[in-house]
Amino acid sequence: MIELAKAHRIVVKVGSALLVGADGMPDSAWLAAFSRDVARLRARGQQVLVVSSGAVALGRLRLGLGKRALTLPEKQAAAAAGQSALMRAWEVALEPHGAGVAQVLLTRDDTETRRRWLNARATVDTLLNLGVVPVINENDTVVTEEIRYGDNDRLAARVAQMIGADSLILLSDIDGLYTADPRTNPDALHIPQIDQLTPEIEAMAGGANVGAGVGTGGMATKILAARIAQQAGCATIITLGRRPSPLGALEAGETATVITPALSAKAAYKAWIAGSLDPAGHVVVDPGAAQALLTGKSLLSAGVLTVGGRFGKGDAVTVLDQTGREIARGLARYDSGDAERICGLKSGAIEAVLGFTEGPMIHADDLAMAAN
Numbered sequence: 001m002i003e004l005a006k007a008h009r010i011v012v013k014v015g016s017a018l019l020v021g022a023d024g025m026p027d028s029a030w031l032a033a034f035s036r037d038v039a040r041l042r043a044r045g046q047q048v049l050v051v052s053s054g055a056v057a058l059g060r061l062r063l064g065l066g067k068r069a070l071t072l073p074e075k076q077a078a079a080a081a082g083q084s085a086l087m088r089a090w091e092v093a094l095e096p097h098g099a100g101v102a103q104v105l106l107t108r109d110d111t112e113t114r115r116r117w118l119n120a121r122a123t124v125d126t127l128l129n130l131g132v133v134p135v136i137n138e139n140d141t142v143v144t145e146e147i148r149y150g151d152n153d154r155l156a157a158r159v160a161q162m163i164g165a166d167s168l169i170l171l172s173d174i175d176g177l178y179t180a181d182p183r184t185n186p187d188a189l190h191i192p193q194i195d196q197l198t199p200e201i202e203a204m205a206g207g208a209n210v211g212a213g214v215g216t217g218g219m220a221t222k223i224l225a226a227r228i229a230q231q232a233g234c235a236t237i238i239t240l241g242r243r244p245s246p247l248g249a250l251e252a253g254e255t256a257t258v259i260t261p262a263l264s265a266k267a268a269y270k271a272w273i274a275g276s277l278d279p280a281g282h283v284v285v286d287p288g289a290a291q292a293l294l295t296g297k298s299l300l301s302a303g304v305l306t307v308g309g310r311f312g313k314g315d316a317v318t319v320l321d322q323t324g325r326e327i328a329r330g331l332a333r334y335d336s337g338d339a340e341r342i343c344g345l346k347s348g349a350i351e352a353v354l355g356f357t358e359g360p361m362i363h364a365d366d367l368a369m370a371a372n
Contacts, residue, residue, distance in 0.1 A: 004251050007166035007235075009047045009128070012038075013156035014171055016053040018241045019089070024061035026054075026089035030244070037247035038133065039097035047128045049163065051136045051156040052090065058082035079140035090135050100132040105139035111158035114314030114331065121162050128163070157225035161232035164265040168229045169250070170222050171241025176257030177219060179204060194259045197227050226259040233261045233268030274329055274368035277316035281309025281336055283361065284320045285327075293319065293328055298360035299367065301342040301350060311336045319362070330367035333358040 004010070014034070021027040038048050056075055059082025060066065065074060083103070091101050104124060110116045127134045138155055153170055160168040180188040194201055205223040219238075226236035239256035243249055250256055263271065285293075289303025299319060311317055312335045319328040332339065334354075339361060342350050350357040 004041075004167060004237075004247070005044065005046075007046060009049070009163060009165040010041065010167045010169065011049050011051060011156055011160040011163070011165045011234075012169045012171065012247070013051045013152055014053065014241070015152065016057045017173065018171060019052065019054040019086075020057040024057065026058065026085070028089075028093070030242075031089060031093035033244040034246065035093040035097060035099075037245050038094065039099065041247065042097075042099065042131075042133075049124065049128065049134045049136065049159065049165070050090070051152050051159055052086060053137065053152050054086045054089075055079045055082040055137055056140060058085040058089075076141045083137065083141075086137070087135060090133075094133055100130075102127045102132045102134050104134050104136045106136060106155065106159070107139050107142065111155070111162055115312055116314075117162060118314045118331065118333070124159075124163050151221045153221040153225040154228065157228035157232075157234075157236075160229050160234045164232075164269060165229075165234050166265060168225070168234050168236045169247070170225065170236065170238045171246055172219075172222065172238055173240070173242060174219070174238075175240040175255040176238045177201070177204060177223070190255060191257055192255075194226075194257065197223065197230065197259065223259075230259055230261050231268060232272075233263045233265035235259065235261050269365075270368040273316065273331065273366065274370075277329075279309075279318045279329065280311035280315040281307065281332075282318040282320050283307050283332075283339065284322060284324075286322070290321045290327055293367065293369065296364055298364040299328075299330065299362040300347055301339075301345050301361050302347070304339070304343045304361055307336055307339045307343060309336060313358070317362070319367075326370050328362075328367055328369050330362035332362060333366075334361065 018030060019027060041048050056078045059078030059080065062081040062085065063078055065078060070078065087101065087103050094101055106120060110120045124134050136159055138152065156168060156170065177191045177194070178188040179191065182188040202223055205219040222238050229236045236259040237250065237256050239246065239250050239254065261268070283304050284306045285299065285303050286305055289299060292303065293299060305322070311332055313332060315332055316329060317332050318326050319330065321327050334342065338354055341353055345353065347360070
């Protein structure tokens with residue numbers, strides 16, 4: 001049995017084939033059953049975020065574009081026309097359970113450019129903490145083929161990474177990864193758990209299972225998504241979506257493939273900050289601030305003595321003590337110019353100087369202590 005109840009934050013990816021019926025309209029029966037699943041998870045204190053395809057499929061019907069292949073401008077027009085219908089379908093499904101819904105449209109830049117990533121994370125964090133179900137989709141109306149994700153599996157993995165999710169559930173048209181395609185090979189064996197995403201596993205997804213999955217993705221994109229999630233400390237679960245209450249079925253022991261994380265989400269994020277980013281600048285802190293950081297506190301502007309280098313919001317900076325020793329590394333919440341202006345100021349005085357406040361200089365969640 002999948003122990004989904006232990007996850008605090010859960011991202012579920014729902015594809016077009018699950019959400020949109022053969023008539024081009026939302027599948028209200030499936031949405032109602034899935035929403036009961038979401039309500040059950042929320043009732044036990046879990047936060048659920050949905051990454052949902054379906055805007056283009058619903059927009060086709062509204063614009064009378066039929067089932068033919070669409071040009072990029074037609075896809076973008078269909079996405080624009082269908083996104084409101086998609087959100088309406090989610091509102092109708094979740095409102096009976098007292099769950100508010102919020103639309104969040106993202107592009108690849110929003111999940112890969114650190115400044116925009118921080119802004120997007122803050123928005124989604126706030127929505128989740130307010131008890132809302134964010135419904136995320138790629139912003140197909142503005143992206144081009146060169147800068148789009150192209151499938152929501154990888155977008156879902158980036159979102160899971162961004163918000164520190166514990167579990168990423170990819171609802172598919174097949175109940176996990178097999179050694180061969182089970183629809184054509186009766187000897188195919190199901191793989192219930194994967195601890196390491198080896199070349200052999202990737203070859204299975206790209207070869208024997210290449211037809212698995214619906215929409216623009218497939219099993220190969222799901223394994224790529226799982227790699228992103230695994231490195232972020234998030235477990236990935238691939239399971240069959242085309243059944244009533246797929247999350248309930250998952251918890252009841254229905255077949256799935258679980259790709260386990262190597263680290264916790266928090267540990268993976270801290271490791272990424274500590275070892276994967278080139279610092280763009282530094283801040284020097286007083287002894288009181290240095291001691292506070294050791295106890296897990298955020299870096300407040302009051303404890304910053306000087307700022308060095310030129311950096312933007314979201315860039316990595318090193319935190320130095322007065323001897324020049326690196327004691328931590330983190331993501332700045334202010335650019336270097338603003339950081340210089342608020343050095344030594346108490347938190348309550350920041351807005352009067354800058355006209356806004358982003359809170360601490362570096363939040364504890366975005367701070368990794370040096371291994372000294």
